[in-house]
Amino acid sequence: MLTVQYARAYPNLRINVVDPGPTATDLNRFQGSQTVEQGAAPIVEAALTTRQGPSGTFVDGAAISPW
Incomplete structure (x- = not known):
């Protein structure tokens, strides 16, 4: 939820979370x-x-997942 709130607060930035998986x-x-x-x-x-x-x-x- 913090990611979504930051994305809304700073619309000129691209704010995303990435989980690369088992590396x-x-x-x-x-x-x-x-x-x-x-x-x-x-x-x-x-x-x-x-x-x-x-x-x-x-x-x-590899893909965007639903929250």
Whole structure:
């Protein structure tokens, strides 16, 4: 809900939440099912969102999920 409130308060910014999913990293002893590159892809995509892109959304790996 905080993401949605920030998105409404700052309409000129794109404010979204991204959960990359189970990524194999040191933090989980490389037990994740995807590579670091795969996990980083949705984060990079969100960072490159233009002014016409979504705001106030939750992205779970590959797609926007409903709250």
